[in-house]
Amino acid sequence: MKRVFITGASAGIGLATAKLLAGRGDEVWGTSRDPSRVPELPRLHAVRLDLSDNVSLGENFQIALREAGHFDVVINNAGSGHFGPAEHLSPEAVHAQFQTVLFSHIELCRLALASMRAQGNGRIINVTSLASRLPVPFMGAYNAAKAAMASFVLSLQLELAGSDICVIDLQPADISTSFNNAVARTDGGDPRYTELVEHAWRMVEQNMQAAPKPELVSRRIAKLIDDKNPPPRVTVGGTFQAAIAPFILRFLPQRVRIWGLKKYYRLPN
Numbered sequence: 661m662k663r664v665f666i667t668g669a670s671a672g673i674g675l676a677t678a679k680l681l682a683g684r685g686d687e688v689w690g691t692s693r694d695p696s697r698v699p700e701l702p703r704l705h706a707v708r709l710d711l712s713d714n715v716s717l718g719e720n721f722q723i724a725l726r727e728a729g730h731f732d733v734v735i736n737n738a739g740s741g742h743f744g745p746a747e748h749l750s751p752e753a754v755h756a757q758f759q760t761v762l763f764s765h766i767e768l769c770r771l772a773l774a775s776m777r778a779q780g781n782g783r784i785i786n787v788t789s790l791a792s793r794l795p796v797p798f799m800g801a802y803n804a805a806k807a808a809m810a811s812f813v814l815s816l817q818l819e820l821a822g823s824d825i826c827v828i829d830l831q832p833a834d835i836s837t838s839f840n841n842a843v844a845r846t847d848g849g850d851p852r853y854t855e856l857v858e859h860a861w862r863m864v865e866q867n868m869q870a871a872p873k874p875e876l877v878s879r880r881i882a883k884l885i886d887d888k889n890p891p892p893r894v895t896v897g898g899t900f901q902a903a904i905a906p907f908i909l910r911f912l913p914q915r916v917r918i919w920g921l922k923k924y925y926r927l928p929n
C-alpha cells in the first residue's frame with residue numbers, strides 16, 4: 661500500500677488515476693480547487709488546492725502531508741491550457757499559464773523533495789506533455805511551459821543521482837478528457853488569425869475526440885509506481901502520436917519537422 665498525493669483528481673487523467681490507485685488499496689490524497697468535485701470513495705481523501713497561488717498550494721500540501729504522515733508518491737498532474745496566437749499573448753497571460761503548469765509544479769516538486777529527503781526515499785511523477793517536444797499550434801505558452809518543466813525534471817534526474825528519490829517525466833499525447841472545455845480560445849482580436857485558429861482548433865478537437873481514454877494513462881502511472889527501475893521519461897497515447905511520430909520526427913531536420921507539424925494540423929506552408 662502506497663501513500664499518494666495527486667493534483668487534479670476531479671477530472672481526466674488525475675481522476676482516473678486516483679480511482680485506480682484507491683481501488684487497488686493505495687491511500688490517495690487527491691486535489692481540486694473545489695474538493696466536492698473529488699468523488700467520495702474509500703481511501704480517496706479530497707484536498708483543496710489551487711495552482712494559481714504557490715503559498716496556499718504549500719499550505720494545503722502540508723495539511724495533507726500531516727494527515728498522511730508521509731507520501732511515497734507525489735503526482736504533479738493538474739493543469740489547463742490556452743488557445744490563441746503566440747504573437748498576441750499578453751505578459752499576464754504567459755505568466756498565468758507558466759504559473760499553472762510550471763511554477764506550481766516546480767514548487768510541488770520542491771515540497772515533495774523536502775519531505776522525501778527526510779524519509780530517505782520517494783517517487784515524483786510529473787505529467788508534462790508530448791507538446792513539450794511536438795508543439796501544438798496556438799498553445800505557445802503552454803508548449804513552452806511544458807518544455808521547461810520537462811527540462812527541469814531532467815535537471816532533477818541528474819542532481820538526485822545517488823539518492824533513493826526517483827523523478828519521472830510522463831508525457832501524454834492526446835488523451836480524451838475534459839481538458840479542452842477549460843481552454844480559453846481567442847484569435848487575439850486579429851482577423852489574420854481568425855480562420856487559422858478556428859481551423860487548428862477543429863483539428864485539436866478532432867484529435868481529442870479520437871484519442872485514448874485517460875485510463876490508458878492511469879494504468880501507466882500505476883506501473884510507474886510499482887516498477888523497481890522506472891524509465892525517466894514515458895510517452896503515453898495513441899500509437900501514431902505517442903510512438904510513430906516522435907520516432908520519425910527525431911531524425912528529421914528542423915525544417916522538415918515544422919513542415920510535418922504544419923501538414924498534421926493542416927496549416928498553410
Ligand SMILES: NC(=O)c1ccc[n+]([C@@H]2O[C@H](COP(=O)([O-])OP(=O)(O)OC[C@H]3O[C@@H](n4cnc5c(N)ncnc54)[C@H](OP(=O)(O)O)[C@@H]3O)[C@@H](O)[C@H]2O)c1
Pocket residue numbers: 667668669670671672673674675691692693694697709710711712737738739740760761787788789790791831832833834835836837838839840842874
Ligand atoms: N488531455 C490531454 O490530451 C493531455 C495531453 C498532454 C498533457 N496533458 C496534461 O495532463 C494533465 C491533466 O490534464 P487532463 O487532460 O486530465 O485535464 P482535465 O480533464 O481538464 O483535468 C484537469 C485537472 O486539473 C485541475 N486543475 C485545472 N486547473 C487548475 C488550477 N488552476 N488549480 C488547481 N487545479 C487545477 C482540475 O481540477 P479542478 O478544476 O476541479 O480544480 C482537474 O482535476 C495536465 O497537466 C495536462 O496539461 C493532457
